[in-house]
Amino acid sequence: xxxxxxxxxxxxxxxxxxxxxxxxxxxxxxxxxxxxxxxxxxxxxxxxxxxxxxxxxxxxxxxxxxxxxxxxxxxxxxxxxxxxxxxxxxxxxxxxxxxxxxxxxxxxxxxxxxxxxxxxxxxxxxxxxxxxxxxxxxxxxxxxxxxxxxx
Ligand code: TYC
Numbered sequence: 444x445x446x447x448x449x450x451x452x453x454x455x456x457x458x459x460x461x462x463x464x465x466x467x468x469x470x471x472x473x474x475x476x477x478x479x480x481x482x483x484x485x486x487x488x489x490x491x492x493x494x495x496x497x498x499x500x501x502x503x504x505x506x507x508x509x510x511x512x513x514x515x516x517x518x519x520x521x522x523x524x525x526x527x528x529x530x531x532x533x534x535x536x537x538x539x540x541x542x543x544x545x546x547x548x549x550x551x552x553x554x555x556x557x558x559x560x561x562x563x564x565x566x567x568x569x570x571x572x573x574x575x576x577x578x579x580x581x582x583x584x585x586x587x588x589x590x591x592x593x594x
Contacts, residue, residue, distance in 0.1 A: 515594040516569035518561045520553045520576070526585040528554065534587070535561060538575050563594060 518539070520531065528550055535546035539562045553559040564572065569591045580587035 513565045515563050516566055516591045517563050517594055518569050518572050518576075519558050519590050519592055520549070520561050521588040521590065522553050522557045523586045523588065526580065526587040530580075530583060530585060531587065534576055534579055538572050538579070561589070 520535075531550040531553065532543070532546045535541045535549055536543060539546075541549065541561075549559055549561060561576075562572065563569075573589045573591050576587065576589040580589075
């Protein structure tokens with residue numbers, strides 16, 4: 444205990460440029476440092492790092508995963524009155540690699556509900572597919588529209 448107190452006194456002297464004059468003030472000071480250490484996950488000296496023969500706690504839990512997942516984007520087809528159903532089905536098969544039955548289901552969903560998700564992808568893939576759909580529609584002179592939305 445003596446060693447620990449000596450360390451604390453040394454530490455306080457190091458940080459504050461002199462030990463607090465009475466014991467109550469010192470205890471209070473050390474208590475505040477330990478609270479700080481608990482909040483910051485550091486060792487209480489305010490530099491956010493541990494070590495140096497210091498008083499307090501090590502952080503034991505990780506709150507963020509190491510491998511961040513990329514954000515995903517929905518590619519959404521919009522309904523219109525002019526694009527033929529078969530063209531939309533072909534686009535879903537060619538661009539979104541859907542089986543014929545699934546492509547037909549998605550097309551009918553868009554036709555009946557005004558919009559529907561063709562697929563979900565990382566940003567650049569979603570962007571390329573969106574442009575491809577609009578380019579195919581433009582070449583065929585259909586007004587089919589496609590937008591992307593963050594998941
Ligand atoms: N509503 C169109 C029609 O009746 C078909 C259609 C479906 C158009 C889906 C666009 O994204 C779309 N011919």
